[in-house]
Amino acid sequence: MSEPAGSPEPGAARPDSTRTGPGRLLIAVYGLFALAATARAAVQIATKFDHAPVAYLLSAFAGVVYILATITLAVGSPAARRIAVVSCSVELIGVIAIGTWSVADPATFPDATVWSGYGSGYGFVPLVLPVFGLLWLRRWARRTDSQRTIVTSAGRRGTE
């Protein structure tokens, strides 16, 4: 179906929140990882915690961070976006730090976590995801800034 001519739909042309446009895809993948990491950690901690406690606790932590990122990206308010930036940053630091740790000291990680081997067990998606998340959030920060600039310059013009 084609759009009727002469009726521009701003929502279709330009995402109007962090959960629309590319954000829709981002949240879908984040939701998937939130579920995968949390469920896996829950099963591991419940059934064989002593086998690899460090790996399982890190999996659980990763799961919580993914849940937080999924929810805050979906909410998209300025406060939620700030929490999302922190979540994505923690993820990026986590995947790099744990990835390096797991390569340097494989004995601590007899079982894989989402972040071990830089996320190699998950097609390196855990490494790429926070980068896209941060880029998406930065676009929003810029857009809000430019809107604020337009508003303030308009206000200034009004007072002149």
Added chain:
Amino acid sequence: MSSVNGAVPTTIIVAGLALAGYALLMTALNRRMGLVLLAALGVLEILLLVLVGMVVAKLAGGERPASVATLIGYLIAMPFVPLVAGFWGAMERSRWGPAVIAVAGLVAAVLMVRLHEIWPVIGV
């Protein structure tokens, strides 16, 4: 020990990858969600439900994988993949709707490989 017929998981892998390819093409062509994608998701949903039924029948027959909890988690989560992707993608009125569907197709294919790892009697 008899194995679950590998035809269904193999069909799911092929269907999932084909769906992902078609959905990504729609994203590249800047198309929105359409009926074709929703119908394809419906087919994927039916295939996944058939597989869940087959695996549950095997469990009911008394056979067990090494990690029953993980398998049951997969059986519960699997049918939600096309459903959730369908709703989430249909809400998006841009090229990113089909992109969500592409993820669902890829996930369905990956799930088959993981199922085989969890319980090798489930053929691929």
